[in-house]
Amino acid sequence: MAIAREIIMMKTMHYTVRFLTPAFLGNAEQHGQWRTPPFKALLRQWWRVVYAADKQFKVDIPAMRREEGRLFGHAWLEDDKNACGQKVAARKSVIRLRLNAPDQQAAWAVGSQQGVAPLGTGLDTSYAWFGLIKRGNGLADRSGIKADAMAKESARQLALAFPDALQPCMDEIMSLINAFGLLGSRSRGGWGALQVDGINALQAGDMQRYVRDIDVCLQDDWAMSLAQDDKGLCVWESHTELDSWNKAMKFIARERKEVRTALKGGKDLRPALGFALPNGRMPSPLRWKVMAARPGKLAVRVFALPHCIPDEGGKKLSFQDLQSAWRTVSGTLDNTAHLQRLK
Numbered sequence: 001m002a003i004a005r006e007i008i009m010m011k012t013m014h015y016t017v018r019f020l021t022p023a024f025l026g027n028a029e030q031h032g033q034w035r036t037p038p039f040k041a042l043l044r045q046w047w048r049v050v051y052a053a054d055k056q057f058k059v060d061i062p063a064m065r066r067e068e069g070r071l072f073g074h075a076w077l078e079d080d081k082n083a084c085g086q087k088v089a090a091r092k093s094v095i096r097l098r099l100n101a102p103d104q105q106a107a108w109a110v111g112s113q114q115g116v117a118p119l120g121t122g123l124d125t126s127y128a129w130f131g132l133i134k135r136g137n138g139l140a141d142r143s144g145i146k147a148d149a150m151a152k153e154s155a156r157q158l159a160l161a162f163p164d165a166l167q168p169c170m171d172e173i174m175s176l177i178n179a180f181g182l183l184g185s186r187s188r189g190g191w192g193a194l195q196v197d198g199i200n201a202l203q204a205g206d207m208q209r210y211v212r213d214i215d216v217c218l219q220d221d222w223a224m225s226l227a228q229d230d231k232g233l234c235v236w237e238s239h240t241e242l243d244s245w246n247k248a249m250k251f252i253a254r255e256r257k258e259v260r261t262a263l264k265g266g267k268d269l270r271p272a273l274g275f276a277l278p279n280g281r282m283p284s285p286l287r288w289k290v291m292a293a294r295p296g297k298l299a300v301r302v303f304a305l306p307h308c309i310p311d312e313g314g315k316k317l318s319f320q321d322l323q324s325a326w327r328t329v330s331g332t333l334d335n336t337a338h339l340q341r342l343k
Helices: 036-054 061-072 164-180 204-210 245-262 319-335
Strands: 010-019 096-100 155-163 194-196 211-213 226-229 235-238 275-277 280-282 286-292 298-304 339-341
Touching (some): 010 164, 036 164, 036 204, 164 204, 164 298, 226 298
Antiparallel strands (some): 010 194, 096 155, 275 280, 286 298
């Protein structure tokens, strides 16, 4: 008897990706290294945003997880079946990734960036530190991937192979990654800012597909969408252009400090912007990204994907506290002389 086979027509696309700020994608030795797993995680993250937009943000989480598992691979779905109707306990991803390097370099080469501190590493600015600290006991400092247009290590070609039917979705994902993509340690604070060459920049009107009212966002416990409030899209960009990533990171460190300081008045609302505890953590829903402006110039983008604190996070803030926190965040960013809302 003939056995039915699942035939999938595949499409292959190539993208040049580069870091505009140093990136720490830790390997087993905790050195920054070009690796495909972080890129796969980034694709999944923005796939969920596209999926939610397609569903008009009425997302059935188990259904989303099933579709995600069938696309990106899984070892947990209990009701997955192959083309023959047979139950499968695990599935490989149908999306394949490869990193290629120019000039016969090793695509997964370890970066040569050493530790950097855009501001002093005192108590009020320690969050600006890149995190490449001396480890003692004769161990070498951890390294990161340099962000330098002249450094070959700063760029790679990302090859993606995926089913033909996914082309529109993948185009959206790569456009979102170009607009908002960050990778690696401390990436919510601007490190590991990613650019995808040759992709048209998303405009404010294009972003509306992925936007919900901020109060609605705060009822979910994951980053489903961008946000808007009564003053518009919660995306801000720097007035001035900066001529190096060092200056861009100093800019971010100072502005980020202002936002977090504003949340300390009265009740401490800083947990709304993330925390790390021994028994729980939450990365910041307010993200800072360096992006290319004119040739040789950089700009800073701040964007919000707000949500409530998940139950397993280890901290609690009421819905009213979260609303107050985000009003403070938006007001602080609106009132700074260095940023303006994207319109």
